[in-house]
Amino acid sequence: MVDASTSAHGDLTLTNLTKSFGEFVAVDDLDLVIPQGSFFALLGPSGCGKTTTLRMVAGLEEPTSGKISIGKTDITFEKPYKRPVNTVFQNYALFPHLSIYENIAFGLRRRGVKDVDKQVQNALELVELTHLASRKPNQLSGGQQQRIALARAIVNRPALLLLDEPLGALDLKLRRAMQIELKWIQTEVGITFVHVTHDQEEAMTMADTIAVMNEGKIEQMGSPADLYDNPRTSFVANFLGQSNLIKGSIVDSSGGSAVVDIFGTKVGLAQDRNHAHDSSVLLGIRPEKIRIQPAGTAMHGNILEGGVISDASYIGVSTQYQVEMPWGQELMVFEQNDDGTPPLAKGDAVVMSWEPIFTFGLAGDQDATAGSEANPDSE
Amino acid sequence: MNKATRWFSRNLIRIYAVIGFAYLFLPIVYTFVFSFNDSKKSNLVWVGFTLNNWKNPCGAPDVCNALGNSLKIGVLATFFATILGTLMAFAMGRYAFKGRSVVNILIFLPMATPEIVMGASLLTMFISFGFNPGFWTIVIAHVMFCISFVVVTVKARIASLDPRLEQAAMDLYADERETFRRITFPLVAPGIAAAALLAFSLSFDDFIITNFNSGDVNTFPKFVYISAQRGLPAQANVIGSSMFLIALIIVLVGQFVGRKRAGVR
Amino acid sequence: MSTALLHTGTHEKKAVLKKKKLIPYWLLAPGIIWLIIFFLVPIYQLISTSTQTQGFGIGTYVQTYRFSNFADAISSSRAQLFRSFEYAFLATVFALIISYPLAYAVAFKSGRWKNTLLVLIVAPFFCSFLLRTVAWEQILGEQGLVIKTLRFLHIFSAQDHLTATPFAVVAGLTYNFLPFMTLPLYASLERIDIRMMEASGDLYANAITTFRRVTVPLSMPGVVAGTLLTFIPAAGDYINAELLGNPGTKMIGNVIEARYLAIVDYPGAAALSLILMVTILILVMAYVKRAGTEELV
Secondary structure, three states: OOOHHHHOOOOEEEEEEEEEEOOEEEEEEEEEEEOOOOEEEEEOOOOOOHHHHHHHHHOOOOOOEEEEEEOOEEOOOOOHHHOOEEEEEOOEOOOOOOOHHHHHHHHHHHOOOOOHHHHHHHHHHHOOOHHHOOOOHHHOOHHHHHHHHHHHHHOOOOOEEEEEOOOOOOOHHHHHHHHHHHHHHHHHHOOEEEEEEOOHHHHHHHOOEEEEEEOOEEEEEEOHHHHHHOOOOHHHHHHOOOOEEEEEEEEEOOOOEEEEEEOOEEEEEEHHHEOOOOOEEEEEEOHHHOEEEEOOOOOOOEEEEEEEEEEEEEOOOEEEEEEEOOOOOEEEEEEEOOOOOOOOOOOOEEEEEEOHHHOEEEEOOOOOOOOOOOOHHHO | OOHHHHHHHHOHHHHHHHHHHHHHHHHHHHHHHHOOEOOOOOOOOOOOEOOHHHHOOOOOOOHHHHHHHHHHHHHHHHHHHHHHHHHHHHHHHHOOOOOHHHHHHHHHHHHHOOHHHHHHHHHHHHHHOOOOOOHHHHHHHHHHHHHHHHHHHHHHHHHOOOHHHHHHHHHOOOOHHHHHHHHHHHHHHHHHHHHHHHHHHHHHHOOHHHHHHOOOOOOHHHHHHHHHOOOOOHHHHHHHHHHHHHHHHHHHHHHHHHHHHHOOO | OHHHHHHHHHHHHHHHHHHHHHHHHHHHHHHHHHHHHHHHHHHHHHHHHOOEEEOOOOOOEEEOOOOHHHHHHHHHHHHHHHHHHHHHHHHHHHHHHHHHHHHHHHHHOOHHHHHHHHHHHHHHHHOOHHHHHHHHHHHHOOOOHHHHHHHHOOOOOOOOOOOOOHHHHHHHHHHHHHHHHHHHHHHHHHOOOHHHHHHHHHOOOOHHHHHHHHHHHHOHHHHHHHHHHHHHHHHHOOHHHHHHOOHHHOOHHHHHHHHHHHOOOHHHHHHHHHHHHHHHHHHHHHHHHHHOOOOOO
16 A cells, blocks of 8 residues: 555554543543454443544544554644544444445545455455345344444454444344354454443453543453452442452461451461552452352351341342341342252341352442443343 | 325325325416417417417517527526525625624515515616617526525535535545535535526516516517407417426436436435 | 543544544535525625615615615505505414314325325425415416306306405415415324313313314414425415416515516515515414424424
């Protein structure tokens, strides 16, 4: 291609990237490196700055300060049409007056590519919609439009593909199918995918690396398993899945495992999962990690006694319990229905336990409910 | 409630609509029917059926001269008003600039001014500058009052355009000029066509402003007005009816083509 | 290196922005110039003519800043001035009453006929405005079927007329500007999400309450636009009064036209034109302010 920057490749690097709209700071001093060839997800509630970040990378928004580069090439102020970056827009933005074929050929024609026809056919084959080439976008279903939007972008073999809530308009079943397909296509073409979403399940299914964004900043970045099992902030703990966060204080941190006192009960917490700055800690445990039995049953691991079931809902694969603890807090427990015993009932006294390795500790000075309202699961 | 009254109350609005449309079309049907009237001079009473008026639409003195003038003026006025108005609509719909509210008022004012005031004031100016009213003064006047309608129509179309389409084009390596040529303009074009059609019908139909600024140039509405006082020849009905039919066909075909282009099955 | 690059980048960006700042003015210039020369300047001329007095010979006038031209104009044409606003008001009300159900039916009850019906609403425009008015004159006139039937049924006596009455003038105005009312009404009704009406019904509102509390408020922009587009041309019209009225139904348009083209009293006609324009503008402003619509265009 004519322009040097369009042939740029390498890692996407954001340095001190800031965007403010008047008083409102949408993206706040962001530093981020996205390795070449990875499937990267920016996850966060609406208004967290993830879409603004994406638009700055695409060149549709100009940063207030900071730098964006691909490999060694600075593209901070480059025009969108001179960047080796393509976008799959939310609601797809297919050109309504052009056929599917011409939509996909659009970028190739603008770049003056020779074998347009062959590449368009290849792209259509990749998304398995060859038979729709002569249709107009509004004759296609949502899932088909989504795939055409994808084909229109990747046919250009950009260094970077941006996906802005690409599956948001699809129904649940189709979304699941497309998640798998997107992941497969990414592996197939080997392009760096940057995926923006508010749907934690979508991010976890597809991405190698997830960055959780909140109020213009990155809260935590890591692999899906890392984020889920070892969150560092209450926002991440609540936004990715659900968590029980119990106030406690560290009474002994001399060994490899710290001892935490929660309302009189002593439990263990692995030091590499302890992110508290001092003795004040929010002790975290995921609901599905907790075992629950009638009071008096012998248990091992971390044990909590004195709970009474305040609500039980049977949802097929599991039963979800709300357990009221002596200190007034309600804990969530998800119990697999796999052992043939009848579910416990409301009002039953129970004892709970879990393996100490599943415990995580967060700094005690945070809001224990941060991120839980923003979680789409709790809607 | 028995069956009949229930049917009546459920379809009340439809019955009303049918009556409404009948009211709208009564004079047009009348005009059409009386274009076949075998009248000699004044076309007031039904005499008998004939096709002569349709075979010889220029039969009445001066009617085709007036029609020709109206068509020429309509085409010229539409051409200029559509260009000027479309440019303004893009400025209004696409850019932030100082003085926007002043421009808004300037566009709104001609639409809020009674035609007689515009006609009279233009004539005052032409006279005081020693201009003789005639063909070109009509064109000038028509362009003036059509611009605002073009701006409003095209601007609405631009406003309804999804900005993401242009962003997608830029993302797909089209520079500003290519984006405009391949995406923006084709998508705004139906709005421009609608504006042109509106401008033409406003110009073709205008009487009040034309009457002030036409001197001794005759136009079709002027012809109708003058001859109405001593009886309209049936040829006027022929021309009115055929203009109506032609316009209707253009719009219906345009709608059909538009639907096909948009790909609606 | 990177700072240097960043700097040139910023400079380029600034240059582009500056250029873009001028683009809207270039786009606006031709149209604005046209409107200034052929709309604003004439209005200015009209203002200046309105205070002139007769010079030597018919049609020659000199500027004397005679503001009593306005008082003279009003006192000599008060009846026609009031009649214009009265007729325009009546025509607007009738057009609204006729148009609302029509627009409602097309927007919500027409199914796949919607686009065709929409074309039919605009269609009367395609037949000359004057031809249609003449057609009404003949339909309702002394030779027409309507009056003959009414007389045959003894509803009307031989002295009763349909044409040459205030009724005919208002009916003509209503008819002629009806599409101006129906189209904006349709546009704003069509935008209403039908689920809102269903929600209202779900929340225990009957059909009439739903209409009053949901449909009408949501269609207000269309009502405002439609009434303005009907009232303004109706107030300045003189064709309907000329063709369908009698000497007692003359409107201000008839007076202005006669003073200009027949009597050649330019200052008087200019003064009346200004009075008409300013009155309409004041009424429009007050109305728009009350209706709370911001953007006019």
